[in-house]
Amino acid sequence: MTDAHFGGSGDGLFARERATVAPGAVHIPVWLTPEYQKSIVEECDRWASGPVPARTPTLPGGRRMSVRQVCLGWHWAPYRYTRTAGGVPVLPLPRWLTELGRAAVVDAFGVGTRFEADAALVNFYDGGATMGMHQDKDEHTDAPVVSLSLGDACRFRFGNTVDRGRPYRDIELRSGDLFVFGGPSRLAYHGVPKVHPDTADPAIGIRTGRINITLRSTGLSSSATPTT
Numbered sequence: 001m002t003d004a005h006f007g008g009s010g011d012g013l014f015a016r017e018r019a020t021v022a023p024g025a026v027h028i029p030v031w032l033t034p035e036y037q038k039s040i041v042e043e044c045d046r047w048a049s050g051p052v053p054a055r056t057p058t059l060p061g062g063r064r065m066s067v068r069q070v071c072l073g074w075h076w077a078p079y080r081y082t083r084t085a086g087g088v089p090v091l092p093l094p095r096w097l098t099e100l101g102r103a104a105v106v107d108a109f110g111v112g113t114r115f116e117a118d119a120a121l122v123n124f125y126d127g128g129a130t131m132g133m134h135q136d137k138d139e140h141t142d143a144p145v146v147s148l149s150l151g152d153a154c155r156f157r158f159g160n161t162v163d164r165g166r167p168y169r170d171i172e173l174r175s176g177d178l179f180v181f182g183g184p185s186r187l188a189y190h191g192v193p194k195v196h197p198d199t200a201d202p203a204i205g206i207r208t209g210r211i212n213i214t215l216r217s218t219g220l221s222s223s224a225t226p227t228t
């Protein structure tokens with residue numbers, strides 16, 4: 001897992017195009033090859049089994065999210081980042097993922113842009129899991145968020161920075177797609193209202209459902225950030 005392996009092929013006649021969905025928000029379809037997706041899926045399965053097993057986070061108001069989640073680098077304990085979960089240290093963020101995040105931001109925004117992820121949130125959408133409209137605002141930097149999608153396709157809703165309502169745009173995120181949001185879109189509300197069952201290519205090794213990885217820069221004491 002040292003080199004990024006990028007896709008780049010379209011879907012024949014109906015090739016999906018790279019799109020700027022809002023200022024600072026870029027969708028790049030088919031960013032990861034199926035082989036690279038498969039190796040990431042294998043890692044996700046490994047991370048989900050511990051030492052901090054994937055769990056369905058409970059929000060401070062008592063509501064339970066429907067995704068299962070495992071974190072690397074920093075644990076997201078809604079709504080803050082911690083080094084441990086239930087007294088157990090969170091797995092380090094592997095260097096290849098930091099490098100992948102860097103490559104993603106360069107592809108999205110151009111050479112010379114810097115990005116140093118120190119946390120990853122890995123979400124497993126099984127069954128009817130969805131994610132409500134929210135902002136990613138627990139990070140103490142204005143660095144972009146890098147999102148990688150694996151498995152079933154989904155409807156991804158990308159909205160405005162004011163509230164959960166319109167205007168928003170719905171786009172389809174498929175396995176291997178990259179979505180990066182930063183700059184004026186960094187605090188845009190977004191969510192996943194629908195996962196399309198059984199749309200994944202079985203070759204990437206997800207039996208059912210969708211995985212999303214977001215790479216983030218928390219802005220929390222980087223000197224203590226474990227890396228492998």
Ligand SMILES: O=C(O)CCC(=O)C(=O)O
Nearest residue numbers: 121123136156192212214
């Ligand atoms: O699953 C997705 O595409 C988005 C995930 C997300 O918004 C988050 O983890 O904060």
Ligand SMILES: [Fe+2]
Nearest residue numbers: 134135136190
């Ligand atoms: Fe989010």
